[in-house]
Amino acid sequence: MTTFNFKRHEIESKTFLVVDDFGDMRGMLRTMLSSIGVTEIDTAINGKEAIEALERKHYDVVLCDYNLGSGKNGQHVLEEARHRQLIGLDALFVMITAENTREMVMGAVEYEPDSYLTKPFTKDLLKSRLEKLVIKRQDLQEVETAVSTQDYESAVRILDEKIAGRPKNLAELTKQKAEILYRAGEYEQATAVYEKVLSVREMPWARLGLGKIFYTTGRLQEAATMFEGLLHENERFTAAYDWLARTLLALNRGKEAQEVLQRAVALSPKAILRQKALGELALKNGDNDSAEQALSQAVKLGRNSVYKAPDIHANLARVKSRRGDGKTALKILGNMEKEFKGSEESKLHAAMAKGIIHHNMGDSAEAGIWMWQAGELYESMGPQVSADLTLEMARSYGELGDRDKAQSMLRQAVQNNHSDQELLQKVEGLIGELALDVDPKSFVSNIRREIVKLNNKGVELAKAGQFREAVALFSEAVAAMPSNKVVNLNAARVMIMNMRETGMEGDQQRKVRELLDRVRLMDPQSPALRRVQSMYQDLMKSPF
Numbered sequence: 001m002t003t004f005n006f007k008r009h010e011i012e013s014k015t016f017l018v019v020d021d022f023g024d025m026r027g028m029l030r031t032m033l034s035s036i037g038v039t040e041i042d043t044a045i046n047g048k049e050a051i052e053a054l055e056r057k058h059y060d061v062v063l064c065d066y067n068l069g070s071g072k073n074g075q076h077v078l079e080e081a082r083h084r085q086l087i088g089l090d091a092l093f094v095m096i097t098a099e100n101t102r103e104m105v106m107g108a109v110e111y112e113p114d115s116y117l118t119k120p121f122t123k124d125l126l127k128s129r130l131e132k133l134v135i136k137r138q139d140l141q142e143v144e145t146a147v148s149t150q151d152y153e154s155a156v157r158i159l160d161e162k163i164a165g166r167p168k169n170l171a172e173l174t175k176q177k178a179e180i181l182y183r184a185g186e187y188e189q190a191t192a193v194y195e196k197v198l199s200v201r202e203m204p205w206a207r208l209g210l211g212k213i214f215y216t217t218g219r220l221q222e223a224a225t226m227f228e229g230l231l232h233e234n235e236r237f238t239a240a241y242d243w244l245a246r247t248l249l250a251l252n253r254g255k256e257a258q259e260v261l262q263r264a265v266a267l268s269p270k271a272i273l274r275q276k277a278l279g280e281l282a283l284k285n286g287d288n289d290s291a292e293q294a295l296s297q298a299v300k301l302g303r304n305s306v307y308k309a310p311d312i313h314a315n316l317a318r319v320k321s322r323r324g325d326g327k328t329a330l331k332i333l334g335n336m337e338k339e340f341k342g343s344e345e346s347k348l349h350a351a352m353a354k355g356i357i358h359h360n361m362g363d364s365a366e367a368g369i370w371m372w373q374a375g376e377l378y379e380s381m382g383p384q385v386s387a388d389l390t391l392e393m394a395r396s397y398g399e400l401g402d403r404d405k406a407q408s409m410l411r412q413a414v415q416n417n418h419s420d421q422e423l424l425q426k427v428e429g430l431i432g433e434l435a436l437d438v439d440p441k442s443f444v445s446n447i448r449r450e451i452v453k454l455n456n457k458g459v460e461l462a463k464a465g466q467f468r469e470a471v472a473l474f475s476e477a478v479a480a481m482p483s484n485k486v487v488n489l490n491a492a493r494v495m496i497m498n499m500r501e502t503g504m505e506g507d508q509q510r511k512v513r514e515l516l517d518r519v520r521l522m523d524p525q526s527p528a529l530r531r532v533q534s535m536y537q538d539l540m541k542s543p544f
Contacts, residue, residue, distance in 0.1 A: 010134045011127075012037035014060035019043070019050040019077065020096070021069040029063060032123045036130075047072025047304065054086040061130070062087065066097035072304040075270065078113055080306035088144035089176060092133050136169050143176065150530045152184035171203075178209055185527030187213050204230060208239060215247050218421065223247045238268050245277070250425055254285055265294065272301040276312050283315055284433065292319045310340045311392070314349035321357040329357045348377040348389065352396040359400050367400060383482030384521055387417050391426060398434035407436055414447040416483035424448075451484070458490060467498035471508075478515070485522055488515045489532050496535050500542070512536055 016038055018029045026043050033041055042057070044050040046068050054062075062081070066074035074095050081087045095113040114133055117126070139162055146155035159177040163170060174197060181190035191213055197206040211226035227244035230237050241264035248257035261278040269275070279295035282288075295316040302308030313336035320329035333350050340346035351374035359367035378385060378393055394409035410427050417423040428440035454477055461470035474491035481487050492515040495508045516536065519529050 010138065011130060012039065014038065014134070015040040015042075015058070017042050017044065017050065017053055017057075017059040017062045017064075019045075019047070019062065019064040019068065019074070021045055021065065021067070025065065032126055035123060036127050046070075047074075047077045050077045051080055051086070054081055059087070059091060061092045061094065061133075063094050063096060066095055066099065076304045076306070082112075083306050085148070088140075089147060090137055090140040090144045092130075092137055094129070094133070136172050138169060139167070140173075140176070143180075147180060150525075150533075152180050152186075152527075152530070155180050156184075175205055178206070182209060182212065183525060183527075184530070187217055204234065204237060208237075208243070211240075211243055211247075215243065215250070220247055220251050224251065236267060238264055238271070238274075241267075242274060242277070245281075246422075249281070250422065252425075252429070254281060254429075258282055258285055258287065258290070262290070269297065270301060272298050272305050272307045275301060276307075276309075279312070279315060279319075283319060284429075288319055288322055292316065292323070295319060308339075310336055310343060310346035310349045311388070313339075314353040317353045318356055321353075321360045324360075326357050326361040330354070333357075344377065344381055345389070348374055348381070349392070351377055352392060355396055356399055371396060371400060371402075383518060385483065387413055387420070387423050387483075390416070391423075391430060394430060395434065398430075398436065403434075403436055406434055407438065410436075410443070411447060414444055415451065415481045418448045418451045418484065419486050451481070451487070455486065455490060458494065462494045462497055465501070467494060467501055470494040471498050475511075482518075483522065485519050485526065485528070488519050489526075489528050491515055492532050493535065496532070496539050499539060504539075 016033055018026055018033075018041060020026045020029065020043075023045075026045070030041050030043070042053060042059075044053050048071055050062075050064065050068075051072070053059075062077075064074045064077055068074060068077075072080075074097070078093055078095065081093065087093060092114045094115045094117060096117045096119065098119040114137070115129055117129065142158050143155050146152070146158060156177060159173050159180070163173050163177070167173065174193065178190050178193040178197075181187075181193065191210065194206040194209045194213075197203050198210075207226060207230055211223050211230070214220070214223035214226060224244060224247045227240045227247060230240040231244065234240075241260055245257040245260040245264075248254075248260060258278065258281045261274060261281065264274055265271075265278055275294045275298035279291050279293075279298055282291035282294060295312060298312045299316060302312060313332055317329040317332040317336075320326075320332060333353055337346060337350055351370050355367045355370035355374060358364075358370060374393065374396065378389070381389075390409055390413045394406045394413065397403075397409060398406035410431065413427055414424065424444050428444055431438060431440040431443060454473070458470045458473045458477070461467075461473065471491070471494050474487065474494055477484075477487045478491050492512045495512050495515075499505060499508055513536075516529065516533060519526060523529065
């Protein structure tokens with residue numbers, strides 16, 4: 001009797017989305033689910049319909065076939081659902097397929113479906129699999145609600161309460177807790193969770209988590225050793241390849257990083273972000289053959305992917321141009337402009353790439369026109385322009401021989417991202433790549449020192465109660481460095497502190513909201529952003 005009640009509560013109450021392009025299969029799955037008591041079942045006939053359904057409604061379980069005819073396949077649906085957070089921690093995604101080739105299976109598991117079913121399967125197998133999955137993910141709805149609003153403290157508190165009860169899904173809850181702590185920037189607490197898990201049992205996900213913390217906190221050699229160890233134990237652990245490559249790149253071991261990504265791509269060739277990363281790295285390393293192969297594959301994979309982006313096309317065009325095929329390069333850009341019509345980012349990438357292509361074709365006048373247009377587009381995009389686009393502008397100017405503008409772009413990149421170690425390493429590498437007449441490390445450290453000094457002065461003014469002076473200082477800094485997340489957040493912080501002391505000011509409230517919105521667009525997952533948002537919310541609740 002107890003077993004029946006469990007199944008009724010845990011399975012029958014769930015909402016299901018069934019995605020399959022064959023009507024007979026949709027009907028069969030609906031019948032199977034109905035026979036085990038499920039009543040809320042929606043269906044979609046292709047990837048586009050599946051995404052639209054997920055946009056409209058929260059589903060507890062998604063059963064999605066891998067092959068969905070033309071357009072998006074099951075992998076595309078899963079990666080978009082994860083990327084856009086259309087399914088949360090409490091939801092289940094089960095991939096279904098009639099194929100079992102290594103390439104397809106590896107592609108399907110890249111974005112971590114909760115389970116994988118190979119056709120044909122019986123009702124009893126489906127029922128058994130769902131029961132196990134529901135146990136694994138039970139009681140995560142409250143956690144998902146907290147995480148969706150970036151209330152990580154509440155999410156961890158809820159998880160601690162559940163973990164204290166020693167439930168059947170203890171391992172899953174512990175894993176979620178560690179990942180949330182890592183996302184919140186609470187690295188010491190996350191480390192303690194991972195180490196406690198590993199003291200009891202060897203768990204690859206915990207070792208990966210520790211490696212990510214080592215990387216993020218600058219312990220690069222320890223991170224590399226951790227990821228290499230994971231791959232020694234399991235050569236199919238694809239996430240470890242990606243993190244190892246990032247770590248080796250940070251250690252200025254670009255050739256080795258490329259080799260790591262090539263091993264990963266040979267194992268699982270359908271991951272668009274990895275193909276893109278490999279193409280960009282090979283381009284930087286001067287390996288045109290590998291760059292063209294990886295970027296061509298990334299363009300192909302991107303046709304129905306949420307991760308398709310104009311820079312993939314632009315970099316492929318650059319490779320073609322390097323190899324003396326300017327005509328094909330321009331054709332690639334033409335196709336890119338059609339596919340990303342109306343995108344300012346696409347226009348900027350096209351203008352930069354056309355400047356390089358015409359330069360390589362010997363037409364310096366046309367190259368100059370396109371780079372002038374790129375500069376105009378760049379300025380028009382304002383503070384939301386990405387750091388990677390700024391570096392691409394620097395690279396383009398440098399390749400065209402305009403060292404002053406290249407150096408100016410790199411200075412801007414450092415000013416707006418002085419606390420981003422990964423970006424600063426890219427700047428140092430690009431200075432060497434373009435053979436600019438400055439010492440890479442001194443160039444970066446001198447700019448950083450100026451910004452750190454400014455930040456410290458503003459903080460000291462605020463601590464001394466000189467809030468208006470601090471506000472004035474940071475307001476000037478924001479005007480000079482509009483894309484610097486730290487400066488924007490410090491400006492918002494001192495404005496909030498000023499209003500606490502002197503009372504609410506409509507103009508400062510508006511400015512704080514603008515600053516927070518700007519950072520949210522640049523880095524919506526920023527732990528520092530979350531803390532300043534919380535300060536502002538507390539201020540708005542205070543009686544005056």
